[in-house]
Amino acid sequence: MRARSRSKTLKPIFKRKAKTMSQPRIYIADLAAYNAGILHGTWIDAADDLNDIQAQIKTMLANSPVEDAEEYALHDYEGFESIQFGEWESLKHLHETACFIEAHGKLGAELFNHFNDFEEAKNAIEDHYHGEFASLSDYAENATSDTIDIPEHIKPYIDYEAMGKDWEMSGDIYTIETGFEEVHIFSHH
Numbered sequence: 001m002r003a004r005s006r007s008k009t010l011k012p013i014f015k016r017k018a019k020t021m022s023q024p025r026i027y028i029a030d031l032a033a034y035n036a037g038i039l040h041g042t043w044i045d046a047a048d049d050l051n052d053i054q055a056q057i058k059t060m061l062a063n064s065p066v067e068d069a070e071e072y073a074l075h076d077y078e079g080f081e082s083i084q085f086g087e088w089e090s091l092k093h094l095h096e097t098a099c100f101i102e103a104h105g106k107l108g109a110e111l112f113n114h115f116n117d118f119e120e121a122k123n124a125i126e127d128h129y130h131g132e133f134a135s136l137s138d139y140a141e142n143a144t145s146d147t148i149d150i151p152e153h154i155k156p157y158i159d160y161e162a163m164g165k166d167w168e169m170s171g172d173i174y175t176i177e178t179g180f181e182e183v184h185i186f187s188h189h
Helices: 031-035 050-062 091-115 118-127 136-147 160-170
Strands: 025-030 041-045 072-078 129-133 173-179 182-187
Touching (some): 025 031, 025 050, 041 050, 050 091, 091 118, 118 129, 129 136, 160 173
Antiparallel strands (some): 025 041, 025 072
């Protein structure tokens, strides 16, 4: 545990444009070729324009080793953190998710998994995000010191850890941890 002066006001650490380990990409397989025992497909940057994604798929199918290839499926993906997809996921959904993750990194993926709904995850980060803190108690200390002026002789007696846990257990806030000392705080709707 780090020791630090309690007289300093903590400020949230904003890392909303976090990078993922790899860009969200999808592997689209040519089903006619696949059914004929041939692996044919293409990796596509899922954050590309939706029309560009569709054009890349059309080109891949036009170059199929099997005549009249028309059908495709998602056979692999990377860079989507912990989000899972099925092989028949819509291109629009893949694209929107990729753009959200490119904008918000692992936090975006964890929010999506928390809500299992793209619009709710987007709403949470746009309207209910309080920032990233090293711990829930750091958030409680920051929120308290921003609200009221606490006399120096009282500061050592305030249990910010208990205060933060109370706020979380009461439903006033919720947290998403994305790593060591990476606690993201959100208020409920």
